Amino acid sequence: MKSVTLDNWQYKASDSDKWSNSKPGDTCEIHPDLEFNGEIPPLFEDDNERHLQWIGEKDWEYKSTFQNDGGFSTYQLIFEGLDTFADVYLNGELILSTESMFIEYTVDVTGKVKEGANELRIYFKAAIFIARDLEKKHFKALGFNGESSRMQIRKAQYHYGWDWGPNYMTCGPYRPIRFIGYDYKIDDVYVKTTIKSDVVDVEVESDIIADKDLTFNIEVTDPDGSVENHKATVHKGKNSTKFTIKDAKLWFPFSHGTPYLYNFKFTLVDDKVVHEIQKKIGMRKVELIQETFDDQEGTSFYFKVNDVPIYSSGSNWIPGHSFQTELTTDDYEKWLQLMVDGYQNMIRIWGGGYYEQDVFYDLCDEKGILIWHDFMFACGQYPGYKEFIDLVSEEVRTQLKRIRNHCSLTVFAGNNEDYQVAEQRGLTWDKDDLSGDYSKTNFPARTIYENTLPTLMKKYLESVPYHPGSPWGGKESADPTVGDMHQWNVWHGNQEKYQDWYRLGGRFVSEFGMEALPSRKTYEQCITDKTELYPQSYLVDFHNKADGFERRLALYVIENIKVEGLDFDSWIYATQLMQSECLGYAYRCWRREWRGDKKRYSSGAIVWQINDCWPVASWALIDFYRRPKLAYYSVKRESKPLGVGMYRNQWKKPDPNLDVDQKEGAPFDYREVHYNIDIWGVNSSLTDVEGELKVDVYNVTTGEVLDSFSENVVMKSNQTTEFVKEFKITNKSPVVVYSRVVKDGTIICSAADWPQPIKYLKFPDREVKITVEDGQVTLSTNKPVKGVEILLENDNFIHDNGFDIFPGDGQVVKVNNLKKTDVVKINYYQKGY
Structure with a gap:
């Protein structure tokens, strides 16, 4: 077998004859390509977003060439991700038309590909106009965030703009395209495990493309390096190979054990090796426990891994960039290490983005981070007609088969807040109606969440629990006694005092949050006019997409924090300290309710959110440039x-x-x-x-x-x-x-x-002493001090920040790569009293 990944892409507007070189690499999106070539100003600077909407309103073309050296009986082109409506031409012949960015398309090009050079050309149609036409044909949907037509198409919903992200309707071959040639092929392999104490029964399901029986070798290397081999004869189609691993080292989230992984190498042999695949597999069992209490209403909602109850302390994950092609393996490594460093053992992939890149799941497996995974529906009234459901079904089939070997997958939820939209926008639906056919109701997507998705989960990934939505629970989605809930009555909703978090919790709080401004350094990177660097400036406000943020931020700050001044630095510190206090309070109150067997009244706090997709003031714990806000550290302290x-x-x-x-x-x-x-x-x-x-x-x-x-x-x-x-x-x-x-x-x-x-x-007469040494800062005080912030000229990672200090108990804070000669400053609450 031979595989070639296409690169050296070129692009042009459909109404132009001029081709330009894309950014180097094997994936492309039109906005980064235009910026790379200086055809548009920087996408994230100032208010450039406002002036670049024309890009999403044009059709664009991409092309590349690849070499075919021949020698195989079968040839395929595998499109891992095309965004979204694309016509694909091979040597001038139409071979594929797409209508979903979430489907991995495979096209047999045997007889169409020629030996030597071949040209692949892709014509991307402006998705926004197709979505609007579909909306006219079907119905105008209700929802939160973005244009209503977004729900008609299978494209990352945050591309339409969200209350933390810009409106950039991009397109392109955003994931790799591979040309492969083969005679025989392992088309798919799925490792299923059954845990029996330290003995694991393994079943390897393989799908083989061949015209005769072949040898299938499975080499298993355990975490200590010991190797065992298993051999089977396989035939065309589906095969099953079973064996047992004794004294198995089980995979646990890092908070409760070691995330042990086994390396599985699969080889298909016909006199010689004709195809080889390797996968890292964690031996684990995961369960969602919903049991009644003896002394409270409702049911529990927590996860067990290998029979161990897990308290889930974590964050929501939005796409790490407005343009996925801009994220590198190093970016994912650093983001997910921040989760581990912050003692956050669960990450929730939110339903308005996309199914993540392979490296994301690989790293969660390796680092021991549990994944709550939404299917890609968010905050809306989605269609339920047959063609739409068929499109979704193919999306889910290809994505589940791609990621199902990952042990970090803990639960799949059908959508994000779609049931909440139905409730709040007055849609009529009978929760007791379990017919499965809701195509004629004004909440037709129930067919998807309650029939289509669980059926596909049972077929392709039965070992992972399925939850119809998030939030989802009892009589309504906000029920605190059943299922999970999104608690937005602090910031949104009633705008409750955060000191009342204790009575605002539930069995599992999968969203809650508080806004804060990012670092001054972050604003300096995205605002070119330095006279705009003040709290109420046009450009500072432009880099905040939350509805009513001026009033709400002011409300929470003025209710809780003495503001030293309305200069930029003082306001940034005030918002960050307020966010830190608010979120730490929530984790502390809710974690108290993890009271042991049959009394696990609250079992998870997943804050909104860990990250940003561009430089912005938002609910993120860490800003776009990976600069932690003070709240990152308060959540870390409460999650230890x-x-x-x-x-x-x-x-x-x-x-x-x-x-x-x-x-x-x-x-x-x-x-x-x-x-x-x-x-x-x-x-x-x-x-x-x-x-x-x-x-x-x-x-x-x-x-x-x-x-x-x-x-x-x-x-x-x-x-x-x-x-x-x-x-x-x-x-x-x-x-x-x-x-x-x-x-x-x-x-x-x-x-x-x-x-x-x-x-x-x-806080009169405070004296905070600071000593700087290589790799650490030591602080002490004469009286209680609140909210001590360490400030560095560079971005060395600080292991704790925004903490309180008491006499006699100084703080020793590790700082990566800190030199004794570096300039270190400190700030603390009411320092200028």
Whole structure:
């Protein structure tokens, strides 16, 4: 067998005769190509997006040549991804017309390809006009974000613009095109495993293209390097080869074990090797557990891997760039390593992007990151007519076969928020109607989510759980007692106070978030007019696509943070500190509810979102240029295997004579406020941890220690352990409670609970000392300090940031590649008091 990947692409507008060279490589998209050749200004600078909409309104052509040396009986062209409506010509002959960017197309070109040079030309039609025509033919859909016609076509929905991304309707051969020649071929191989303790039954399903029986060798190399071989005779079509692996090393997410992988090498032999494939396989079993409780309504919603319950702490993943061809293997490596460094064991591939590149799944397998995978439907009322369902079915078939050998796949969800759109936009549907035919209703895509997709999952990937949507659960998608939920009543919706996260949680919160501005450096890279670098400028606002962001950001900042000034740096710090406080609060509250067997009341927090697709102010923890915001670190601290949680309860004695509404915050309610603190420990490891809980209560203003106590504690494995219930604290002065668990003289986890909102606090006479050494920064303080930010001239990765410091417990922070001579500055809350 021989395989050639096409490169050396050229492109032109359909109404032009001028061909230009594409960017070097084997994949192309029209926008990056135009920028590469200087035909348009930089795509992400200033407001250039506004002036480049014409690109998506034109037809474009691509061409390349490839060599055929002959010598084989069969030839194919494999198109891994064409975006979206394309006519493909081989040596002037039409061989393929496409209408989905998600389908991998294979075309037999035996007899059409010639020996020597061959030309492949692809004509891409403007998808936006085809979508609008389909909308006129079928119906105008309801949805959130983007033009309504987007739901009529199978194209990455975020290309239409989202509340965090630009509107760039691109096209091109965005994934590789391969020309292959063969006599015999392994067309597909699927490794199915059944876990029985440390014994694994393996079944290798292979699909062979051959006209006679051949030998099929399977070489299995375990994580220690030991090799075993299995041999079978295979014939044309489907084959099954079974064997057992004893003393197997099972794959676990990094948070609960080691992500062991086995290397499988498959060779097809006819006197000599005629085809070879290699795959890395993890031995694991995954289950979605939805069981009733003895003492609460609803059911659990958590995952087991190899019979071990997993608390899922993670992030949503949007496409890492507005143009997929711009992402490299190194980009994916760095992004996913940031997940691991942040102790985030689950990543959710959101349904408005695309099925990811192979390297994404490879790296999740290797690093031990669980994948929640949406099918590619997002925030809309999709069609359900036969031709559309047939197109979706082929998409799902090709994608599941491509990625199903990946052990990191944990659950597939039918869509993102489509049921929520149906509820909020008044679509009528009977949840008890399970007929499977909803083509004549105004929610026709139920046919896809409740019939088509589960049927295809059962056929191609039965070992991974299927969930009809996200969110999806009980009587409505926002039901906190069943299934998963998207909690957007902080920021969107009711715009609740984030201090109320504890009552806004659910069984599994798969979306929630808070906006913040990115680094000043990021704005300096995308805004050329430096007089625009202030919080309310036109270009700063242009790089924020969220509806109503000015009011909402101001609301949350002004409610919670004392703003030192409205200069750019102060506003950036204020928004980032507010986001950090907000998200850390959510993880802390919800993780408390992971209380052990039959009491796993809340089992996952997946923040929106980890990344951006261009330089923008958004909900991302890390901005487009991979600069972490302070919230990345607060989420990291709350996601560590060992942690301390605290919650401040407050109450007032009821007064029947008080003629005001006696709810929190009522005006003219001057009753005395009483406070107490709950303290608990969290432990996601699989062994109990003993230690000493130490608690100090400080007067925030003076720094005086008002109370202290300690006790021996045991942090029970894979659950929350309650330490202290309703410890009374003074109400005579603002106090911060600092708790830590100490083992063998070392703090293994710590946390602080500050009076809310922190804007009322005063921090006079703070002195923070800093020492810079190669590879680390050491900080100490004379009094409690909040939100310490380390600032570097370069972008060396800082392992912790935005933290609090207390007297006697200095912070030693690792910084990659830091030199003792580097300039290091610090900022902290109310530094300029």
